[in-house]
Amino acid sequence: MKKTYNDSVHFYGRIWTATAILMLLMVPVAICVHYHAWPEMQYVLKGLLGVAPIYWTVGIIEVLTYSPMLGTGGTYLSFVTGNLTNLKVPCALNAMEAAKVSATSEEGEVVSTIAIATSSIVTTLVIAAGVLLLGYLQPILESPVLAPAFENIMPALFGGLGVVYISKNPKIAIAPLVFMVLLFLLVPSLASSVGILVPVGALLAIAVSRILYNKGKL
Amino acid sequence: MTDFNVNSGFLYIVTAVIVVFVLAQSLFFLVKAARRARELGIAGATIRKTIASSALFTIAPAVAILLGVITLSKFMGLPFPWLRLSVLGALTYELPAATSTATAMNLSLAQQITDAKAFGAIAWVMTLGIIPGIFLVLFGLKKIQGGVMSIKNKDPKWGNIFMDSMFLGMISAFMGMLFADIRLGVPGFIPIVVAVISAAIMGICGVLIKVCKIKWLEQYALPISMLGAMAASIPVTWLMA
Known part of the structure; x- marks a missing residue:
């Protein structure tokens, strides 16, 4: 049987992801081997204890929440390259909206x-480029005049994105929006x-949508 | 023991290898998806516009990520934060991971690390702390996508509503977060004002697209709204802070 595009994306996606995991794990190994300096396990465990419970949970929740939005290829790629909520997810949503294609379609x-x-x-x-030109860029990027612009990236991003989606689906949006505010x-x-509240908002929106859908109001 | 330096050539080489890997993977998926898009009959112009608007959209958040690299570099040097924020990472995770491990070792984040063992411990925590999500992608994505497909195939209309609901759930969480600081008084309203400005610019773009028929704006409306609101946040902060 001929492989579909989706099968092929899964095949190559798994190869790239497995290689990425291997390479990522090899980085601390290479550092420890090169400098002949293996850290004491207690410090690694103490450090992990401070972040792992929350970040392992968020990491798993992010996969379950964002993978349906990003599609197969987008998920394999964005979970390797990171910066999902502040960059990859809004970027994908914007592109699909502008190209007028549905997230559930192959397009x-x-x-x-x-x-x-x-x-x-x-x-x-x-x-x-920023790292290579850091000497020139650092004074500009860290200037107090520009600081508010970088502090307000998320409101600037979600204001524009929000108005598009909320105006398209006000009936679905109202309940999760009021709840979150x-x-x-x-x-x-x-x-x-x-990050933990994103699936809460999604579940609430899905529940409200299902009720409205069953009543024929969507 | 080899002399340790947080900005050593060795760390730059390791980082360069990973950065090239990320570029190669991105390029692979870009070419594969663009080929499939052509097979599906998506116009070349649409693909080019998607690439151009995504690139424009990315610049400002990417500069913010660069600021994260600079923040971490004061403690960990340049190459390792560069690596961490190019692969899997985000400053909101990396900084607490570094802080948690440094605290366990009684190190100050105000000074650059000089001990290879301490650096290694932080490198391990940063790496292991973020890895489970990507394991789930490796072993569970096909199943998750299968679940989504079955929802879509059972009832296509509900499938679309389900997806819109997920988007709106995410957007609601981030919109709600804008209200977290309003107890601080006037400065606490700055994020809300910035979001309203962004929404207003998006509204103006919508009018220009629909009424004035300026079609090319469709792809660039969000980057323009975001950059416009970021620029406006400078005088807004000056007035309200």
Whole structure:
């Protein structure tokens, strides 16, 4: 039987991902071998204890939440290149919206992959150029005048993205939006763990949609 | 023991290898998806516009990631933060991981690391702390995508609504987060004002696209809204902070 595009993406995606995992694990190994300096296990464990419970949970939740949005190729790529919520997911959503393709279609799959691949290449090149030209760029990038612009990337991003999706689906948007605004007003400290709240918002939106759909109101 | 330096040539070589790998993987998927797009009848112009708008959209967040590299470099040198933020990482994860391990070793984040063992410990924590998600992608993605496909195939209309609901759930969480600081008074409203400006620019773009028929704006509306709101945040912060 002939392999479909999706089968082929899974095949190559797994090879790239397995290689990426191997290479990533080899980095600390190479550092320890090269410098003949293996760290004491207790420090690694103590360090991990401080971050692993939350980040392992968030990591797994991110895969379950974002992979349906990103498509197969987009997921294999963006989970290697990182920076999902602040870059890859909005970039993919924007590209699918502008190209007028549905995320559930194969057209959506390829447009999302093209957007994420482009974004990954540009990010890698910008960081590489920035590191090489750091002497010139650092005073500009760290100037107090520009600081508010970089502090407000997320509001600038989600304001524009939000208005498009909310205006398209106000009936679905209202319940999770009101819930999240109230939640953050009551517990502002949750801002540091917004990643965990993404699936909560998604589940709430899906539940409300299902009720409205069953009543024939969507 | 080899002399250790956080900015050593060895660390730059290791980083370069990983960066080239990431570029190669991205290029592979870009070519594969672009070929499939042509087979599906998606116009070459649409593919080119998707690439151009995604590139433009990425520049500002990528510069913010570069700022993260600079932040971590004061403690860990340049090559390793460059590597970590080019693969899998995000500053919101890397900084707590470095801090947690440094605290366990009684090290200060204000000074550059001089001990290879301490550097190795932090490198291990940063790597192991972020790896489970990618393992799930490796072994579970086919199953997860199969579940999504079955929802779509059972009822295509519900499949689309299901996907829109997921997008809106994510957007709601981040929109809600904008309200987290309003107890601080006027400065706490800055993120909300910036988001409203971004939404307003997006609205103007929408009018230009639909009423004035400026079709090319469709691909660039979000990057323009984001960059416009980021620029506006400078005087907004000056006025409200």
